[in-house]
Structure formats: structure tokens, C-alpha cells
Amino acid sequence: MIDFGVLLDVQDHDTRAEQVRHRRASLPQRNELARIGAELATLETAEAEVSARRHELARQEKRFEDEAALVEAKAASENRRLYSGEITNPKELQAIEVEIASLKRRQTELEDEAILLMEQIEPVDGELAALDDRMAALRTAQTAATEELAAAEAEADAELVTVLDERAALATSLDADLLATYERVQAQLRGVAVSRLVGNTCDGCHLALSAVELDRVKREPPGVLVYHEECGRILVR
Numbered sequence: 001m002i003d004f005g006v007l008l009d010v011q012d013h014d015t016r017a018e019q020v021r022h023r024r025a026s027l028p029q030r031n032e033l034a035r036i037g038a039e040l041a042t043l044e045t046a047e048a049e050v051s052a053r054r055h056e057l058a059r060q061e062k063r064f065e066d067e068a069a070l071v072e073a074k075a076a077s078e079n080r081r082l083y084s085g086e087i088t089n090p091k092e093l094q095a096i097e098v099e100i101a102s103l104k105r106r107q108t109e110l111e112d113e114a115i116l117l118m119e120q121i122e123p124v125d126g127e128l129a130a131l132d133d134r135m136a137a138l139r140t141a142q143t144a145a146t147e148e149l150a151a152a153e154a155e156a157d158a159e160l161v162t163v164l165d166e167r168a169a170l171a172t173s174l175d176a177d178l179l180a181t182y183e184r185v186q187a188q189l190r191g192v193a194v195s196r197l198v199g200n201t202c203d204g205c206h207l208a209l210s211a212v213e214l215d216r217v218k219r220e221p222p223g224v225l226v227y228h229e230e231c232g233r234i235l236v237r
């Protein structure tokens with residue numbers, strides 16, 4: 001006698017195992033992590049670009065500051081010469097005074113340029129801070145989603161172990177040939193291998209059997225396996 005009840009129970013466990021595998025593969029945290037990863041990559045590119053802009057502005061600012069310092073040193077040196085007492089020629093002294101005044105003006109111009117650049121750097125620093133804040137929030141969300149995913153995966157794994165253990169126990173009580181046939185049909189159909197005959201309809205493919213086929217199926221003794229010709233499933237009468 002073929003125990004179709006156990007066979008259907010085995011199939012039910014296979015279906016549940018497949019559902020658990022599918023659920024594990026499509027956990028929402030996977031999409032969430034992909035979304036966070038993509039946004040982080042975009043922000044990292046933006047941060048690199050803004051950092052490069054800031055670096056260039058700071059380089060220019062330093063150039064003006066260095067040049068201002070050189071001009072200031074030159075003015076101080078001229079000032080020392082002016083009061084050293086070594087130079088007594090009034091025309092030469094006057095020329096030095098003119099030179100010092102010119103150097104002071106140049107120093108002020110250079111310092112003003114440096115201030116302008118500092119003012120340009122300020123909003124760039126604001127941009128960088130905003131990017132850093134957003135990335136820190138994303139990394140926190142990433143950590144949380146990673147932990148949630150691991151927990152959901154562990155839950156699915158535990159459920160799968162239970163379902164497969166139960167399935168293995170059921171399979172041992174099934175005739176080995178019948179189990180092999182079931183698994184072969186299951187592999188061919190990539191899914192449900194056993195279906196019930198409900199009235200004249202196969203509940204696996206939902207097609208009605210022809211009168212001739214229905215007659216053939218009903219004539220077979222209960223111990224003989226019959227298949228639905230249309231879909232290839234084992235029919236439970």
C-alpha cells in the first residue's frame with residue numbers, strides 16, 4: 001500500500017523548506033543594506049570632491065599668507081636699515097620710506113586675499129560636516145540592519161533545520177522507491193510533484209482530466225502509482 005498521506009506530508013515539508021529559503025533570500029534588510037551601501041558610496045565620492053576643493057582653497061590661502069610673511073619680513077628689514085644710522089643721505093632715506101610704505105600696502109593686499117579664501121573655506125567646511133553627519137547616520141543604520149539581518153537569517157536557519165529534520169523523519173517511514181520516484185518528479189517539475197485528484201481536476205495544474213484518462217486512473221489498483229499525463233505529477237486518488 002502506498003502511504004499517500006505521508007508522501008503529501010513530505011511534500012508539504014519540502015514546500016515549507018522552499019518558502020523559508022525564499023524568505024531568507026529576500027529578507028527586507030538585504031535591500032535596506034544595498035540602499036545604504038549605494039548612498040554611502042555616493043556620499044564618499046561627494047566628500048572626496050569637496051575635500052579636494054577645500055584642499056585647493058587652503059593651498060591658495062597658505063600661498064598668500066606665506067607671501068605676506070615674506071613681504072612683512074622685507075619691510076622689517078628695510079625699517080631696520082632706515083633707523084640703523086648707516087644711511088644718512090636724505091634722498092636714500094626717503095626712498096627707503098617709500099619702499100616700506102609700498103611693502104606694507106602689498107602685505108595688506110596679500111592678507112586680504114588670504115581672508116577672502118578663508119571666507120570661501122567656511123561654507124566648504126559646513127558641507128563637509130553635513131556629509132560626515134549623514135554618513136555617520138548611515139553607518140549606524142548599516143550596523144543596525146546588519147545585526148537585524150543576521151538575527152533574521154539565524155531565525156530562518158533554525159526554522160529550516162526543524163522542517164528538514166521533520167522531513168527526514170517522515171522520509172524514513174516512506175518506501176524508498178516511492179521516495180526516489182517522488183524526488184525525481186520533483187526535480188523534473190522543479191516544485192510540487194504530488195497533486196490530489198479533486199473531482200475530475202488535478203489540483204497541481206488545475207486542469208480537468210479527460211473522461212478517458214479519468215477512467216484509466218480510476219481503474220488502476222490503489223497500490224499503483226498514477227501520473228497526470230498533462231503535468232507529469234503523481235496523482236493522489
Ligand SMILES: [Zn+2]
Pocket residue numbers: 195202203204205206207228230231232233
Ligand atoms: Zn496535473
